[in-house]
Amino acid sequence: MYLRKKNKISIIGLGYVGLPLAIEFNKYHNVIGYDINQQRIFDLNNFLDINNEMRSINIKKAIRNNLIFTNDESKISNSSIYIITVPTPIYKNKKPNLTAIKNSTKLVGNLLEKNNIVIYESTVYPGLIEEICVPILRKQSGLKYNLDFFCGYSPERINPGDTNHSLKNIVKITSGSNSFIASKIDKLYKKIIKAGTYKASSIKVAEAAKVIENTQRDINIAFMNELAKIFYKLNIDSNEVFKAANTKWNFLNFKPGLVGGHCIGVDPYYLTFQAKKVGFNPDIILSGRKVNDSMGIYLVQKLISEMKKRKITLVKSRILIMGLTFKENCSDIRNSKIFDVISKLIKLNCKVELFDPLISKNFLIKKYSRYLIKFPKLNSYNVILIAVSHSVFIKLGKKKIISFGKKNVIIFDLKNIFKNEKLFINF
Amino acid sequence: MYLRKKNKISIIGLGYVGLPLAIEFNKYHNVIGYDINQQRIFDLNNFLDINNEMRSINIKKAIRNNLIFTNDESKISNSSIYIITVPTPIYKNKKPNLTAIKNSTKLVGNLLEKNNIVIYESTVYPGLIEEICVPILRKQSGLKYNLDFFCGYSPERINPGDTNHSLKNIVKITSGSNSFIASKIDKLYKKIIKAGTYKASSIKVAEAAKVIENTQRDINIAFMNELAKIFYKLNIDSNEVFKAANTKWNFLNFKPGLVGGHCIGVDPYYLTFQAKKVGFNPDIILSGRKVNDSMGIYLVQKLISEMKKRKITLVKSRILIMGLTFKENCSDIRNSKIFDVISKLIKLNCKVELFDPLISKNFLIKKYSRYLIKFPKLNSYNVILIAVSHSVFIKLGKKKIISFGKKNVIIFDLKNIFKNEKLFINF
Numbered sequence: 001m002y003l004r005k006k007n008k009i010s011i012i013g014l015g016y017v018g019l020p021l022a023i024e025f026n027k028y029h030n031v032i033g034y035d036i037n038q039q040r041i042f043d044l045n046n047f048l049d050i051n052n053e054m055r056s057i058n059i060k061k062a063i064r065n066n067l068i069f070t071n072d073e074s075k076i077s078n079s080s081i082y083i084i085t086v087p088t089p090i091y092k093n094k095k096p097n098l099t100a101i102k103n104s105t106k107l108v109g110n111l112l113e114k115n116n117i118v119i120y121e122s123t124v125y126p127g128l129i130e131e132i133c134v135p136i137l138r139k140q141s142g143l144k145y146n147l148d149f150f151c152g153y154s155p156e157r158i159n160p161g162d163t164n165h166s167l168k169n170i171v172k173i174t175s176g177s178n179s180f181i182a183s184k185i186d187k188l189y190k191k192i193i194k195a196g197t198y199k200a201s202s203i204k205v206a207e208a209a210k211v212i213e214n215t216q217r218d219i220n221i222a223f224m225n226e227l228a229k230i231f232y233k234l235n236i237d238s239n240e241v242f243k244a245a246n247t248k249w250n251f252l253n254f255k256p257g258l259v260g261g262h263c264i265g266v267d268p269y270y271l272t273f274q275a276k277k278v279g280f281n282p283d284i285i286l287s288g289r290k291v292n293d294s295m296g297i298y299l300v301q302k303l304i305s306e307m308k309k310r311k312i313t314l315v316k317s318r319i320l321i322m323g324l325t326f327k328e329n330c331s332d333i334r335n336s337k338i339f340d341v342i343s344k345l346i347k348l349n350c351k352v353e354l355f356d357p358l359i360s361k362n363f364l365i366k367k368y369s370r371y372l373i374k375f376p377k378l379n380s381y382n383v384i385l386i387a388v389s390h391s392v393f394i395k396l397g398k399k400k401i402i403s404f405g406k407k408n409v410i411i412f413d414l415k416n417i418f419k420n421e422k423l424f425i426n427f
Numbered sequence: 428m429y430l431r432k433k434n435k436i437s438i439i440g441l442g443y444v445g446l447p448l449a450i451e452f453n454k455y456h457n458v459i460g461y462d463i464n465q466q467r468i469f470d471l472n473n474f475l476d477i478n479n480e481m482r483s484i485n486i487k488k489a490i491r492n493n494l495i496f497t498n499d500e501s502k503i504s505n506s507s508i509y510i511i512t513v514p515t516p517i518y519k520n521k522k523p524n525l526t527a528i529k530n531s532t533k534l535v536g537n538l539l540e541k542n543n544i545v546i547y548e549s550t551v552y553p554g555l556i557e558e559i560c561v562p563i564l565r566k567q568s569g570l571k572y573n574l575d576f577f578c579g580y581s582p583e584r585i586n587p588g589d590t591n592h593s594l595k596n597i598v599k600i601t602s603g604s605n606s607f608i609a610s611k612i613d614k615l616y617k618k619i620i621k622a623g624t625y626k627a628s629s630i631k632v633a634e635a636a637k638v639i640e641n642t643q644r645d646i647n648i649a650f651m652n653e654l655a656k657i658f659y660k661l662n663i664d665s666n667e668v669f670k671a672a673n674t675k676w677n678f679l680n681f682k683p684g685l686v687g688g689h690c691i692g693v694d695p696y697y698l699t700f701q702a703k704k705v706g707f708n709p710d711i712i713l714s715g716r717k718v719n720d721s722m723g724i725y726l727v728q729k730l731i732s733e734m735k736k737r738k739i740t741l742v743k744s745r746i747l748i749m750g751l752t753f754k755e756n757c758s759d760i761r762n763s764k765i766f767d768v769i770s771k772l773i774k775l776n777c778k779v780e781l782f783d784p785l786i787s788k789n790f791l792i793k794k795y796s797r798y799l800i801k802f803p804k805l806n807s808y809n810v811i812l813i814a815v816s817h818s819v820f821i822k823l824g825k826k827k828i829i830s831f832g833k834k835n836v837i838i839f840d841l842k843n844i845f846k847n848e849k850l851f852i853n854f
Binding site for chain 1: 553554584592597598600625627628629631632633635636637639640642643644646647649650653654656657658660661663664667668669671672674675676677678679698701702705706707709710711712714715717718
């Protein structure tokens with residue numbers, strides 16, 4: 001059934017990046033989607049994407065059109081092209097955790113045949129593919145790089161929860177291990193990317209371009225966070241300040257906030273890792289990271305001082321947290337910084353309740369899942385903390401949310417979803 | 428001749444900010460423009476703005492329409508409104524130099540009468556006007572703040588050399604010491620600002636908004652500078668990387684470069700000064716400043732290493748610097764960082780020549796003016812460093828500029844004005 005076909009593409013890793021890629025490429029190629037997560041394969045074969053990125057109907061259509069989801073390694077052999085879209089997270093010590101990218105590279109290396117192309121989409125640091133992955137591919141396959149097999153890098157620019165900027169609608173960078181392969185890879189992606197592609201001059205340049213995109217965002221939010229902290233100390237309403245500054249034509253409308261997720265809070269560490277390796281200390285990027293990582297604790301401090309002002313006792317106070325994901329309208333809780341806040345509040349003996357209709361109990365570890373509620377109670381909370389701007393929260397409306405609170409309730413609207421509501425406290 | 432009139436406005440400081448303001452307000456009010464610089468008053472009375480911001484014809488027109496330029500203090504007495512637009516620079520130790528704002532406040536304080544309004548336009552730190560200026564006004568005048576006299580802050584957003592964003596076309600923040608005065612000041616500015624005004628909720632908020640605008644720009648350029656340094660160490664062409672990253676819809680197209688001038692390189696220190704006073708260390712802003720202040724030295728290092736590569740001896744090498752101003756198409760050399768480069772090159776015994784048709788010898792201190800040339804010689808230089816993207820340089824063209832160089836010339840095009848010219852080195 002899985003005969004050797006021209007341009008059979010295997011996609012390793014079926015998360016946010018791999019799944020839409022598999023579905024798009026399947027329109028033009030014989031595509032096998034591989035993931036080591038059995039549950040994920042089971043779900044996909046039942047037309048379910050728990051990330052809510054792809055609709056059931058589209059998964060169904062793709063499967064009818066011969067897209068195969070599997071965790072059987074043997075099924076991805078005999079491909080012409082392997083695309084690796086596995087996560088590249090960091091360890092607790094902030095160093096790159098290359099386990100997934102190394103393991104999937106080994107897997108592909110074992111299957112590699114002459115003239116195969118291996119394309120990476122994962123975020124890496126500049127140099128990683130040719131310094132770390134290529135040697136593994138060479139060793140496992142016994143083949144020669146840029147003679148027998150080739151590589152490419154086309155960084156993913158998926159924006160979870162953003163339907164305007166889907167795979168097809170975002171210009172995609174491509175690159176290859178030589179100019180011929182670069183053109184071939186560029187042509188490959190051009191077919192599926194409506195917005196067009198941009199052929200970078202080398203894999204290294206493409207790697208560097210990807211990692212600075214999220215780092216720039218990280219720095220800009222970190223700057224707003226630093227300002228929020230300064231203005232809090234100076235007793236100035238930072239939201240008022242940002243509103244005024246935003247009337248300048250070139251002021252960038254970033255907002256202070258918790259920076260979580262698997263990209264913005266992670267990617268900068270890949271770049272700083274490589275910079276440090278060559279003896280350069282990236283002060284700005286690292287101070288940005290430090291500030292962003294500190295915002296959970298800052299928030300708890302601000303919350304406590306607001307409670308003191310209104311003479312609400314901290315211990316046993318009832319606190320409702322609305323929204324646990326790292327971003328609005330998605331179910332992704334990876335590195336969500338709200339857990340720093342929750343964890344601290346639990347330690348302080350507050351009675352927290354967690355409300356997020358986009359996630360289910362089994363998404364959470366026990367430490368937190370026991371606090372998850374189906375729906376908030378009326379007249380119950382001393383503090384309500386709206387942490388994420390899920391559409392469902394906006395739809396609930398101000399009045400309803402206020403009705404969850406006790407008479408003297410303090411409401412934090414971290415994302416300022418209820419604009420100009422003076423009663424609500426922003427970041 | 429200078430009778431007490433309703434709404435006589437005196438403007439203290441006739442630089443980039445005060446001059447256009449005087450000319451605009453003069454269309455509706457009786458305006459006196461005051462400056463302590465005698466030469467400036469002489470020039471203006473001869474229709475000359477050496478900053479090239481205002482055209483002669485417009486200055487002439489304004490004078491015919493009764494605008495008075497003077498350095499005679501007595502002439503600004505009996506005003507209803509004083510607008511202070513003096514510079515707020517920093518000392519060498521980076522601390523705010525408040526001499527000009529304090530002196531002009533004293534001057535106004537001595538003349539202050541009941542119901543007068545004093546409006547500041549200078550960049551300050553949040554709190555400065557009410558902590559530093561108001562006490563001076565009170566002391567000098569013996570009047571009571573917010574009873575006998577009032578204050579306001581309407582930060583300047585002048586963009587030297589940018590004709591699209593002139594005074595009239597930039598939304599202007601206004602604020603006042605109480606809500607009645609805030610409205611009055613807002614109405615005053617509304618008359619002259621086509622783009623409209625934005626009434627901030629307090630003087631402090633307006634002060635804070637102003638100082639973060641340029642600080643945000645500073646941080647973003649600093650980030651690009653940090654990246655340029657990292658990629659140089661990693662032997663990656665940073666320009667290629669930025670071009671690729673710019674294909675993402677939300678990547679911010681900042682460029683690495685020398686950050687000089689009297690705003691971007693200065694304003695952040697006002698904010699950090701006030702933050703430190705309340706015990707907060709603004710790491711991000713300060714690391715940004717540190718990186719930006721280091722770029723002159725970085726550039727010299729890069730230049731030396733390029734010369735080594737091409738086996739050009741440093742000592743007695745002839746180096747042409749094109750552009751000395753802190754910004755294109757203006758004659759402003761305040762805090763221009765190119766002088767860090769020039770000074771270092773002179774110390775290294777290079778033979779530098781400085782070419783900038785927008786400035787004349789008397790703009791420069793002797794240390795530098797002796798190297799200023801009228802026009803570069805042909806076939807003469809080992810290195811050409813285009814530091815500013817003056818239109819005249821773009822008009823000169825690539826060929827002409829190359830013709831100034833010796834056979835093996837190294838050309839640095841810091842502003843990348845000759846795009847995609849692979850022979851030229853960027854930042």
